[in-house]
Amino acid sequence: MNNKNLSFLEALLIIVPMTFAIRASNNMLITTIPLIARYDFLFNNTEIGLISALISLGTFITSGIINARLKSPVRRKIFIASSISYAIVLPLFYLSSPLLIWLFSALAGISLGAIMPNIINAAGLLKDRKARERLLSIYTLALSISLVAGPAIESLILRYYVLKTVFLWFEPFAILGAILSFFIQFPEEKNVEKTSIKVFSNPGFKVAVINILSYNIPFAAFTAFAGVYAKQAFGISYSQVTALFSLFFLTSFIARLYLSIRPAQLISRFTTFSILTTAVGLSIIALTKSFPLFLLALFILGFPHGITYPMSVISISRTFTPENRNAANSQFFAIMMLIGVVTPTVAGFIAQVIGIRLMFGVLIPVVLFLLGLLRRYVKAVDEVST
Secondary structure, three states: OHHHHHOOHHHHHHHHHHHHHHHHHHHHHHHHHHHHHHHOOOOHHHHHHHHHHHHHHHHHHHHHHHHHHOOOOHHHHHHHHHHHHHHHHHHHHHHHHOOOHHHHHHHHHHHHHHOOOHHHHHOOOOOOOHHHHHHHHHHHHHHHHHHHHHHHHHHHOOOOOHHHHHHOOHHHHHHHHHHHHHHHOOOOOOOHHHHHHHHHHHOOOHHHHHHHHHHHHHHHHHHHHHHHHHHHHOOOOOOOOHHHHHHHHHHHHHHHHHHHHOOOOOHHHHHHHHHHHHHHHHHHHHHHOOHHHHHHHHHHHHHHHHHHHHEEEEEEEHHHHHHHHHHHHHHHHHHHHHHHHHHHHHHHHHHHHHHHHHHHHHHHHHHHHHHHHHHOHHHHHHEEEE
């Protein structure tokens, strides 16, 4: 079946369940590995940062170096193979040791690098702009639903089972993803090499990247260290730690639900709100030691999480043709993963020196600088909308 002929409903029924399955299991992976590393294997903050970075490094290599250079038929085969590989690797974490957890983390990251960019591509193939952007918003909404449901499921599991068993419980999600990978459609791309070179000069790509930097830098630090900090500072259980992530992703879901019902016209309004809200949430964590205020910060930080990613993928969809979007989405996803390599590594070193709480405060000036940079380019993307 040719993906260009897929109806909105057909694309929805394929993309949404696969997005849910992969993102729920992937989020469990990146938030649970730091807990296992700290409390089962006694890793320090630097080592926790490095193992979180390793997952993103594997994803970066596959998405940014390999996937972006491949033509559609080969890319589809690698996509399916990676989905199957991910389903094989995920339960192996149950058997991990202080040495094997590094190997399994790298393999999981490599597999995910070929999966996520191609789901984004499939979500952006509809020709009608309103239908396409609605599907992209629903795609990001599915991401948020998975991020609410995943930690809630994990929290329930951890009431009765030890930490490592969650990888076995989430294996059905990975298997579902592997099955659905056969139904994800791919466009035919032309002039892939030339397109890859021109991606970085596109104003929509610049907006997408600066926007995602403004949130993914703190979010990469958050996923690596928020659970460890919550358990360390407030003495809560594993089950309660994972439940905290559900609170965070609940407000993310609310933001994306709003965007699904009322798609954005002017991106600049949402990006400015998102960055300022991020700065507020980080400030609360850095300046207070109160558990209720920590919960408030999680609640606040969920809104920019829900807004930032949809604004970036919409910015790309508005300024690239369907044939060129694989190069743009692959490079965009690779940059996201590069953030995931650099940020936990640097954050781990900083947290080792000044502590996790104050490390979050160091990120605030970075976020505000990116707001100023973003305002230089976002007007050009807004003009495409009007």
